[in-house]
Amino acid sequence: MRVSDDRYTRDRQRLDLALRLIRHEARTFTIRQWTGLSDDRIRKLYRSYVMNQDARCILRHRGKSPRQAAFFFRNAELNFQGAQLASLFLMYGLLSGTALGLEARYRIGSLESGTLFCQAYEAYLELHAPAGISFEHAWFLLLALARRDELGIFRCGACGGVQLRDLLARRARSCGNCRPAAAGGTGAALQPIIEYVAPC
Ligand SMILES: [Zn+2]
Incomplete structure (x- = not known):
């Protein structure tokens, strides 16, 4: 029984x-x-x-899932929303920061992980209407961050803001919140996120 x-x-x-x-x-x-x-x-x-x-x-999507990291660097707003979503993945325990970089804490096929992912995405939707990042793009972002070969997140040394970075780009981008040094700003370097502390 x-x-x-x-x-x-x-x-x-x-x-x-x-x-x-x-x-x-x-x-x-x-x-x-x-x-x-x-x-x-x-x-x-x-x-x-x-x-x-x-x-x-509700639309039904067929065909291939999105697979392009470049989507998150199309403009400043998408880049900002991507960084927020990545932060939510950390806060919801789908990823964790280790000395080696981000590590996956979800398991594909686990109902618990699937529910957590929905919760993280729904928290993102609460912040953005209309949302720039679809559910499938969010799922791609989580997979790409866990793989650590295309996308990473970093914290700005000056303002503490979380930034999404294209790991394949030749030149590392400076923080979007801080002005570059040439423009009189701090030119702050981005540092890998080793430990993430959720804001109060
Ligand atoms: Zn900054």
Whole structure:
């Protein structure tokens, strides 16, 4: 009896997370990755739970997920929002700062990690309306930060602001909040984030 109760609860959590992901316009592939549900079950869920309710404004994305780090450097606003989202990943425990750099603290396929990711993204949505970063771009950002080969986050030595940095760029960018030294500012260097302390 206990086993079947647990199974029921788990299945319920899986469906709840899938529904939450559908509302965020996640791709079928992403929903499958996080929930383990089959494509067929996701399609049925989409039809039965969403089409009859508030789906008029929900788009279904097909095709490939976004894969370009350059998206976060298109303009200052997207760069700022990306840095905020990265900070939220740290605050929600999806990433942690170590002496070697950022480390993944999520597990793909874990309902707990999937829920935490939704919570972090929803906290980001609270800060930005309209949001510049889609759910799929946010998911790409988390993966890229955990890989440490394309994107990183750094803290400005002068203002303490968290900055997103393109690790493949030839020249390191200076802090967007501080003016460069040539313009009379501090020209503060960006330092790797080793330990992140959530603001009060
Ligand atoms: Zn700064």
